[in-house]
Amino acid sequence: MNESGNIGASHGSHSLLDRTEIGRTAVVLLAGFTFTAIAFWPSRYFCVVPYEASVRPQLSTLYTAVHAFKALGGSYPTTEQGLSALATKPTLPPLPLTWKSLVKMDSLIDPWGTPYVYRLVDPEKGIIAIHSNGPDLKEGTEDDLSLEL
Template identity: 40%
Template sequence: MKHIHRQPLRTRAFTLLEMMIVLLIIALIIGSVAVMVGGIEKQAETVSAGAKIKQLQSALIAYKIANLVPPTQEQGLEALVTRPTAAPVPKRWSQLVKADALVDPWGRKFAYRNPGKHNNGGYDVLSFGQDGVENTDDDIGNW
């Protein structure tokens, strides 16, 4: 009887170079997803700021309907949260928004101007955007 010598089957393993290439591809995929998510997050913050400004505008309209005038510059948007004590003191006041509605997605208070720079004869409600600097391209307002 002849003995057939079989060589043991060698299991093929990944080389270090192949592992490094796979890890590099995974890192590139994760990096590109992170960049895309970051862009979506910025856009979401901008949309959120716009929605909050519309909410504040609705509350300011309700305030004006009840009191015949919008809050003064001195009273500010806080007049929608707490009853103003500065003249003209509203006769028919109720809380129209919660305090967190006065804060933009970047943690800063919305600005209020009465009279407005952009809305002549009206008022401006605005966020200075992510950079927090007025009169830059990322400002969001009711104009």
């Protein structure tokens, strides 16, 4: 029993309980702020590795589709026609002899939301270049992703 006749903690221990409660509240608030910061962090910077792993098979599929386009149509898509010639019939010459959709339009976009970059390097030798600009979205930087074929 304390001085005021109540059973329980004395006034001195209220101070200790208050500090413990303040500490718990601070931890909960800090955890909440941390969770919020992570949840709203731009995903293109947060989960790079899983995206990179998905780019390689997408690039391989696009390479295969470009070579199938040539087999069907008689020539590779020009740089100007781009990869969209695989999904929608080209309107710029040279027009393919035979055309059919080989990929869906959404497969022409990399995991960071930008179109894959295509160049017809040497049509005689069948040399094409396809790459993703990577997580920084800029062409010609270290994080660009391509296949070596």
